[in-house]
Amino acid sequence: MSATFDLTGKVAIVTGGGRGIGRSIALGLADAGADVAVTARSGDQLKAVVEEIKAKGRKAIAIEVDLMKPELIPSIVEGTVAEFGKVDILINNAARSFMRGLLDLREDGYDKIFDVNVKAAFLLAREAAKEMMTHGGGHIVNITTVGAVRGGSGMGIYHASKAALTMLTKCMAVEWSMLNINVNAVGPGLTRTPFSEPIWSNPDIEAALASRIPQGRLAEPEEIVGAVLFLCTENAHYITGETIYVDGGSLANT
Ligand SMILES: NC(=O)c1ccc[n+]([C@@H]2O[C@H](COP(=O)([O-])OP(=O)(O)OC[C@H]3O[C@@H](n4cnc5c(N)ncnc54)[C@H](OP(=O)(O)O)[C@@H]3O)[C@@H](O)[C@H]2O)c1
Secondary structure, X not given: OOOXXXXXXXXXXXEOOOOHHHHHHHHHHHHOOXXXXXXXXXXXXXXXXXXXXXXXXXXXXXXXXXXXXXXXXXXXXXXXXXXXXOOOEEEEOOOOOOOOOOOOOOHHHHHHHHHXXXXXXXXXXXXXXXXXXXXOOEEEEEEOOHHXXXXXXXXXXXXXXXXXXXXXXXXXXXXXXXHOEEEEEEEEOOEOOHHHHHHHOOHHXXXXXXXXXXXXXXXXXXXHHHHHHHXXXXXXXXXXXXXXXXXXXXXXXX
């Protein structure tokens, strides 16, 4: 098998594809040759990414869906199939969190975090898997975090949700191996996006956090893309149920 990252002819869905890491992944998939459906709530952000992908000569569509409405989740796969005929790749990237201690997080905050980060990721993966199995398989990559395997304060329920997604990654990988569907995860360390802006917008906090990262700095969103692309290619065919951490050495340092 020759090593190639060419995804020409493949069709991908990227949730949370309007900004941050999801936007970078969507653009990276397009650079590799895939056509891409990007989904989120903010239509303007999605439309901007669709234009960027089209400027690369690939096809793209925006699907505006709130992942907290589970009844709408099948429409993401249906809309993609209606436009491109199939789904080969799903990137479960969308997530939400609140900076709140465990004593202060409200019950509806807990529900919002788990509804988007775990329930929606599962429901969409299941819809995508049912479509993928009609044409010989596919690749699912769930975006988790170093916080899935490392404790911390202020985002405990977010970390717990990503730990759940990590285990779900393994269980989906086991059940769907026979369908030729690979399910893996990529776990970024702290990455400079709107999501983490409350952290990196304060230079003192950023410097303190960066000093604990062996490479001495936060990641840029584009630096998460390579691991995701690798897991979507035949190079990674015998890898399933795994997580690749892209963290500048953070987990090696704990
Ligand atoms: N940034 C970091 O430091 C970091 C570190 C580790 C892991 N991660 C993970 O990386 C992934 C991307 O994070 P990011 O930093 O790029 O975040 P971001 O900039 O906040 O982007 C999150 C994306 O998710 C979408 N989203 C959120 N809630 C949604 C909902 N209810 N329905 C549909 N879409 C929704 C957002 O779009 P709308 O708001 O328009 O819906 C947005 O496109 C997440 O899984 C996150 O947990 C990030």
